[in-house]
Amino acid sequence: MILVDTLIQGILLGGLYALFAAGLSLVFGVMRLVNLAHGDLIALAAFVILSIGTALNLSPFVAVILAFPIMFAVGWGLQTCLLNHVLGDDILPPLLVTFGLSVVIQNGLLEIFTADSQKLTAGAIEVQSLALGPITVGVTPLLTFVSSVLVIFALNQIFYRTRLGRAFRATSDDSETVGLMGIRPNNVFAVATGIAMVAATIAALYLGIRANFDPSIGPARLLYAFEAVIIGGLGSLWGTLAGGVIIGVAQALGASINPEWQILSGHIAFVVVLLVRPRGLFPRSKD
Amino acid sequence: MTEPLLSTHGLKAHYGDFQALFGVDIDIKQGETIAIIGANGAGKSTLMRAITGLLKNEPDAIKLRGESIGDLSAPEVLERGISMVPEGRRLFPSLTVEENLLIGAHTRTGNGVWNLASVYEVVPVLKDRRDHPGTALSGGQQQMVAIGRALMSNPDLLLCDELSLGLAPVVIKEIYASFPTIKERGASVVVVEQDIGQAMKVADRVFCMMEGRVTLEGTPEELSREEIHNAYFGVSA
Ligand SMILES: Nc1ncnc2c1ncn2[C@@H]1O[C@H](COP(=O)(O)OP(=O)(O)OP(=O)(O)O)[C@@H](O)[C@H]1O
Ligand SMILES: [Mg+2]
Numbered sequence A: 001m002i003l004v005d006t007l008i009q010g011i012l013l014g015g016l017y018a019l020f021a022a023g024l025s026l027v028f029g030v031m032r033l034v035n036l037a038h039g040d041l042i043a044l045a046a047f048v049i050l051s052i053g054t055a056l057n058l059s060p061f062v063a064v065i066l067a068f069p070i071m072f073a074v075g076w077g078l079q080t081c082l083l084n085h086v087l088g089d090d091i092l093p094p095l096l097v098t099f100g101l102s103v104v105i106q107n108g109l110l111e112i113f114t115a116d117s118q119k120l121t122a123g124a125i126e127v128q129s130l131a132l133g134p135i136t137v138g139v140t141p142l143l144t145f146v147s148s149v150l151v152i153f154a155l156n157q158i159f160y161r162t163r164l165g166r167a168f169r170a171t172s173d174d175s176e177t178v179g180l181m182g183i184r185p186n187n188v189f190a191v192a193t194g195i196a197m198v199a200a201t202i203a204a205l206y207l208g209i210r211a212n213f214d215p216s217i218g219p220a221r222l223l224y225a226f227e228a229v230i231i232g233g234l235g236s237l238w239g240t241l242a243g244g245v246i247i248g249v250a251q252a253l254g255a256s257i258n259p260e261w262q263i264l265s266g267h268i269a270f271v272v273v274l275l276v277r278p279r280g281l282f283p284r285s286k287d
Numbered sequence B: 001m002t003e004p005l006l007s008t009h010g011l012k013a014h015y016g017d018f019q020a021l022f023g024v025d026i027d028i029k030q031g032e033t034i035a036i037i038g039a040n041g042a043g044k045s046t047l048m049r050a051i052t053g054l055l056k057n058e059p060d061a062i063k064l065r066g067e068s069i070g071d072l073s074a075p076e077v078l079e080r081g082i083s084m085v086p087e088g089r090r091l092f093p094s095l096t097v098e099e100n101l102l103i104g105a106h107t108r109t110g111n112g113v114w115n116l117a118s119v120y121e122v123v124p125v126l127k128d129r130r131d132h133p134g135t136a137l138s139g140g141q142q143q144m145v146a147i148g149r150a151l152m153s154n155p156d157l158l159l160c161d162e163l164s165l166g167l168a169p170v171v172i173k174e175i176y177a178s179f180p181t182i183k184e185r186g187a188s189v190v191v192v193e194q195d196i197g198q199a200m201k202v203a204d205r206v207f208c209m210m211e212g213r214v215t216l217e218g219t220p221e222e223l224s225r226e227e228i229h230n231a232y233f234g235v236s237a
Helices: A002-031 A038-056 A060-081 A092-113 A139-161 A163-173 A177-181 A185-210 A218-232 A237-257 A259-276 B044-051 B074-079 B097-103 B116-122 B124-128 B139-151 B169-177 B179-184 B196-202 B225-233
Strands: A129-132 A135-138 B006-008 B011-015 B018-024 B033-038 B062-064 B082-085 B157-161 B188-193 B205-210 B213-218
Touching: A002 A038, A002 A135, A002 A139, A002 A163, A002 A185, A002 A218, A002 A237, A038 A060, A038 A092, A038 A185, A038 A218, A060 A185, A092 A218, A129 A139, A135 A139, A139 A163, A139 A185, A139 A237, A163 A177, A163 A185, A163 B097, A177 A185, A177 B074, A218 A237, A218 A259, A237 A259, B006 B044, B011 B044, B018 B044, B018 B213, B033 B044, B033 B196, B033 B225, B044 B082, B044 B157, B044 B188, B074 B082, B082 B139, B097 B116, B097 B139, B116 B124, B116 B139, B124 B139, B139 B157, B139 B169, B169 B179, B169 B196, B179 B188, B188 B196, B205 B225, B213 B225
Parallel strands: B033 B188, B033 B205, B082 B157, B157 B188
Antiparallel strands: A129 A135, B006 B062, B011 B018, B205 B213
16 A cells, blocks of 8 residues: 555656656657756746745636736747747757756846745645545646646647647748748747746746745756656657656655665666666657 | 739858859749749759748848838748748648648638648548648658648748659649639749659749749740750750
């Protein structure tokens, strides 16, 4: 029974990691860009939710809705003003630029919000739990997991079922030829990064409710996100969810043996999966 | 004389230090089918890429109904009614057959008869294969998808770069069989062809290119085999 409990906690935690990773996975799928500032953008989103909630005295679940358009605009602007200028055949410039961006965001947040730990307070829901037979699960972790499934589902629908998603895939295939269809890749990329930032904002909501955060937490979130994307297979959104769950379960199992092993177990699972399946579990067939 | 639909004026093109076109002048009248022939590396594809805005140029080097369009981007050129079947088809592998067609009308549907239903009517096999990946069809079927995709924007001018490349003669025949329908429905057409016989059959006028220049121009009836041979290979008779 303890094992089942541990597995369920791990799966639910995996939902949070999948949320960290969803935007990263989408952006990679559309423009083959690894955004090293992704974790810091999640931290930024958490501070945006916090600021809105504090200023307007709103629950984080309401504040997050106001944060969506702001973070969409941040993503759109970032792509338009910065990232589009460094995308190209050479993969190094975008890595350097997003690394620099990561440093800038961290220091900017530190300047504005100081290094103090913050938390999003959601009230009673934080401590509520549900009894599912003999197992008890927290409402917030459950909500996190359900949200992650919904976010991945929604992104997948956008990617495969909409006109916009068609432009995403075509641009990813051949960014020159889409010009002949009247599509401007830079605009497509800006919208994709905007959507990725909305997903990152949902991740920030649950991150901020679950634990303390401060301006320095970004890089560790990036690492989990990155591992989830790689485990799942580059370009596969459902794979990213699976990747998040695998890290979550590995961490929960590790922690149940020895609390100090939690983080390490997740990273070990990542390495093991890569040894067995170097391209991840569900790589998109091409590239 | 009526103004041509499209004309180029001393069009030049460069790839880095390499000059691929040295002052090309061609013109296409409304409703005409033009063939551009020439050996490998003559600059035919470069000319197509320049017209569609994939290669930037002087504004006045290309004119559409008198408007200078040489410096426009590919989406802006499409917006004005020029679409292209690119060399090598360039279908999108992540898109199904139907999505490949639909993306041709992503930003421009024009006003004309071409839509999903009318493309399927001309090439029924594409309808049967609509949910397959675009690149999972035979070469000839893929070429029909590429043509359909270019038609979906209802262009006034359709450019086709080497439709017959790598295809069996009967398949080439089938593809060209759709041309009367395309012309009937209002588009002017430029075909780039290495197959001189095929070019002579479909074209109202032929331009022959060699080493980045137009070396010969005329109607199929006017041009003798010998003239074409010389213009094509640069051997003087
Ligand atoms: N991307 C490029 N970079 C450098 N040079 C190029 C490039 N594309 C074409 N060229 C050169 O420009 C010249 C014209 O090429 P182009 O592709 O226009 O010829 P083409 O007439 O279409 O030939 P083919 O019949 O083989 O398709 C050639 O000498 C070619 O080597
Ligand atoms: Mg060519």
